[in-house]
Amino acid sequence: MAYRKTPAEIRRLEAARDHLVVRATEVVAEVGWAQASVTAVADAAGIAAGSVYQHFSSKSALAVEVFRRAAQREVDVLGEVLEGDGDPADRLRRGVEVFARRALENHGLAYALLAAPAEPAVGAERLAFRRRYRGLFAAVIDEGVAADLLPGQDAEITAAALTGAIGEVLVYPLSTSAAHDADRLVAGLSAVALRCAGAAP
Amino acid sequence: MAYRKTPAEIRRLEAARDHLVVRATEVVAEVGWAQASVTAVADAAGIAAGSVYQHFSSKSALAVEVFRRAAQREVDVLGEVLEGDGDPADRLRRGVEVFARRALENHGLAYALLAAPAEPAVGAERLAFRRRYRGLFAAVIDEGVAADLLPGQDAEITAAALTGAIGEVLVYPLSTSAAHDADRLVAGLSAVALRCAGAAP
């Protein structure tokens, strides 16, 4: 018998792949998709450019994995809150707040996920995740409408509007003083979001 | 004396430049910024690739001009309505409706202006125009608040939210039936926008 991957070796490879994705995510958060060349990402992970192709069939595939992991975390967190306990309007408020706080804490990553120019494969992934955000928002809004806490409305449109509104406010710098005061920004944003859905003030 | 540009010649050159920008705009609306190569644009305008550089110092410069002209038209139209007559909430509604109708009529261009991946120079221009949309919205909202037609709020945040909300709803396909019915989509969107600003229903 010749050579067989030992379990430790398999773990090592998985860890290497993981490490690559983590570092690539950091690079993307710092410099954006366009500047995150294979060489830059490999350097950050401490491997040669060619080694990237041991783990991913192409740069696109790596980029998609980076996007998916990061975006999935946000969907999970948002879903946790939006599908949790409490009345729908309150869940919506908390969801927006949690989402906003996380985005402000890692602005570079938030920008990469929500708005930064990216190759088509990442663009498609972004579209898919936007749909998931919309779906989560739409479900809460439908609940709120059913419980007569929110006025009748097309929940899909409101959900899309919320997705766009939240992204815009968080990603592009405001000239108002709220830009320098995270608490005010979050408060302002959740207020807009609630009005958007028609929640009573 | 040797050669001097005659007025007719100057006009011809200006017309050629203009024609190039118009055709480039069409190409961008059809295939997006990424696919709008110098060759493709030159072909569309009926000139050689090299001739593009008679009118613009670089591809970026042409792209910026294309963006500016198209975006300026939208700012003008929106400003016309938002700064016109009537009470602020009604102007807001009409502004959203006009903006939405125009975007739906030329979806390719709207996507290029609002969201399509583009080179950095165009991205910067987009940012600048987003600020102008925000400024227009913020002014109407401030008026509405001052006249007690709208509840107290941070107008900059609401304006940013409106910009993002409108863009998202118009640019990304909805799965709801409103997607196939422009009237419903516009009605739904203006309803969300008014709620966003806190206008009484």
Added chain:
DNA sequence: GGAACATCTGAATGATGGTTCACTTCTTTG
């Protein structure tokens, strides 16, 4: 230790697409 095989390396390769430039074509003016 060493045969057999896997992973890792990084310079060479290749595709893409903006830009240049020697040349042609058109305009002006005496």
Added chain:
DNA sequence: CAAAGAAGTGAACCATCATTCAGATGTTCC
């Protein structure tokens, strides 16, 4: 018309990266 100068052409040039691959280094197992 002819000389002078501008605009127009498009193939060649060049910069940028993703991708490959021949050789170097590690790992497994007898």
